Amino acid sequence: MEHSQSFPQNFLWGAATAANQVEGAWNLDGKGANLADAMVAGSHDIPRKITLTIDEDKYYYPSHKAIDHYHHYKEDIQLLAEMGVKVYRLSISWARIFPNGNESEPNEKGLQFYANIFKELKRYNIEPLVTIYHNEMPLNLVTEINGWADRKCIDYYVHFATTIMERFKDDVKYWIPFNEINDLTTGVGNWNHGGILNEGTETFQHQVDEPNKRFAALHHQFVASAKTVIAGKKINPNFKFGTMICHITVYPLTCHPDDVLLTQQEDQLRNCFSGDVQVKGYYPYFMKSYFKKNHISFITEEDDFELLKEGTCDFYTFSYYMTNCITNDKNAVQVSGNIMGGAKNPYLQATEWNWQIDPVGLRYTLNHVYDRYQVPIMITENGIGARDIFEDGEIHDDYRIEYYKEHIQQMKLAIEDGVDLIGYTPWTAIDVVSCSTGEMAKRYGFIYVDVDDQGNGTFKRYKKDSYYWYQEVIQTNGANL
Numbered sequence: 001m002e003h004s005q006s007f008p009q010n011f012l013w014g015a016a017t018a019a020n021q022v023e024g025a026w027n028l029d030g031k032g033a034n035l036a037d038a039m040v041a042g043s044h045d046i047p048r049k050i051t052l053t054i055d056e057d058k059y060y061y062p063s064h065k066a067i068d069h070y071h072h073y074k075e076d077i078q079l080l081a082e083m084g085v086k087v088y089r090l091s092i093s094w095a096r097i098f099p100n101g102n103e104s105e106p107n108e109k110g111l112q113f114y115a116n117i118f119k120e121l122k123r124y125n126i127e128p129l130v131t132i133y134h135n136e137m138p139l140n141l142v143t144e145i146n147g148w149a150d151r152k153c154i155d156y157y158v159h160f161a162t163t164i165m166e167r168f169k170d171d172v173k174y175w176i177p178f179n180e181i182n183d184l185t186t187g188v189g190n191w192n193h194g195g196i197l198n199e200g201t202e203t204f205q206h207q208v209d210e211p212n213k214r215f216a217a218l219h220h221q222f223v224a225s226a227k228t229v230i231a232g233k234k235i236n237p238n239f240k241f242g243t244m245i246c247h248i249t250v251y252p253l254t255c256h257p258d259d260v261l262l263t264q265q266e267d268q269l270r271n272c273f274s275g276d277v278q279v280k281g282y283y284p285y286f287m288k289s290y291f292k293k294n295h296i297s298f299i300t301e302e303d304d305f306e307l308l309k310e311g312t313c314d315f316y317t318f319s320y321y322m323t324n325c326i327t328n329d330k331n332a333v334q335v336s337g338n339i340m341g342g343a344k345n346p347y348l349q350a351t352e353w354n355w356q357i358d359p360v361g362l363r364y365t366l367n368h369v370y371d372r373y374q375v376p377i378m379i380t381e382n383g384i385g386a387r388d389i390f391e392d393g394e395i396h397d398d399y400r401i402e403y404y405k406e407h408i409q410q411m412k413l414a415i416e417d418g419v420d421l422i423g424y425t426p427w428t429a430i431d432v433v434s435c436s437t438g439e440m441a442k443r444y445g446f447i448y449v450d451v452d453d454q455g456n457g458t459f460k461r462y463k464k465d466s467y468y469w470y471q472e473v474i475q476t477n478g479a480n481l
């Protein structure tokens with residue numbers, strides 16, 4: 001291990017997961033189906049099919065079993081505690097609490113499951129960081145009202161959010177109302193972030209897009225987030241709320257002014273817009289012209305803008321996996337990405353799934369967002385999806401160690417630049433089902449789970465080399481990398 005300077009004493013070292021990617025037990029103890037449960041397994045080349053009627057005889061749906069965290073949570077939390085995490089980012093499944101999304105009374109067994117998790121975390125002194133909504137909503141709301149396209153969703157969501165905030169007011173301090181709320185700035189966000197299935201959409205990868213509906217849905221989420229923050233501060237004034245942006249950092253492919261301008265516009269739309277609404281409390285000026293130019297309009301209510309002003313977030317969080325280049329050149333070679341791809345950067349390597357690896361871009365991004373918002377920052381997702389080789393109970397994932405090492409070094413430099421970075425929850429704590437491909441083979445965890453792409457395996461947990469490495473990083477507060 002190389003020696004470098006340490007992080008601030010109270011730095012929140014952690015790790016992250018999301019309910020639909022780990023829990024399994026998709027229809028146990030009163031849980032309803034959610035939209036993730038309707039997504040068939042795919043791969044890098046096979047798009048994930050969406051079936052509103054769930055047909056387990058015909059298809060394999062990876063979220064139904066996932067890694068069976070529902071029955072392994074004690075063991076999983078014990079492993080996280082042993083790794084030394086101070087914070088654990090998890091999400092609460094809406095359909096486990098309100099199976100159809102619109103009931104007045106919650107499902108007590110669902111609440112009990114999370115109460116058990118918080119109890120376990122408390123035992124080990126691990127701070128929970130709870131995402132209220134992470135790529136799942138009750139399937140009933142998708143089929144009944146087309147998800148967030150309908151304004152009624154605001155009330156259903158706020159009822160869900162206040163129910164869990166009331167119930168866990170003494171267990172949880174940090175809340176994220178929406179994972180990657182900016183996903184709805186792209187067409188791919190319709191389904192898994194917006195619960196919107198437009199006519200003609202058959203797969204997650206190829207969706208029919210109706211921008212008016214999509215931006216209305218995003219507006220509804222902004223209002224729901226603001227209402228949640230306002231309600232939450234009444235429930236417990238010590239609550240802290242964070243925005244969560246899928247930060248697609250973009251560079252101009254060339255220094256041609258047209259490329260530079262296009263890059264600025266992409267950054268404004270994809271990254272800045274949603275952060276501005278949630279942290280600054282208003283729609284930024286550039287969205288007015290964007291809506292006008294693109295003939296986008298949707299219905300808002302007068303009070304909405306007052307709510308946005310009042311219900312702002314206290315801290316800024318983001319996911320960071322890659323950077324992309326932007327150009328006007330239609331022939332530029334393209335690479336993939338999570339909510340959007342871009343032009344290939346000749347200076348960067350990419351993962352097997354073609355996501356470009358860019359540690360220095362993380363320092364750049366940290367400075368970019370801190371400069372804009374001046375609130376504490378957390379990186380709530382960062383990691384590498386890779387095909388791990390499992391041999392005699394060991395996994396030698398030196399590529400993952402390398403990835404984290406280089407990113408953490410850049411975090412340190414950003415802190416020296418003056419960025420108020422307070423925490424880091426890499427993606428993921430433990431192997432999970434990949435969101436975009438539905439594979440297990442695209443592994444992210446520090447902990448390996450013996451289950452394959454079709455749900456076969458012992459579900460036994462094994463520590464990867466990166467587990468021991470990260471344990472030492474945490475122990476030395478980032479001094480040993």
Ligand code: BG6
Nearest residue numbers: 018179338385433434435436437
């Ligand atoms: C983020 C999501 O965008 O990317 C996670 O919040 C997701 O849920 C992660 O798992 C990595 O993407 P993927 O498609 O490789 O699982």
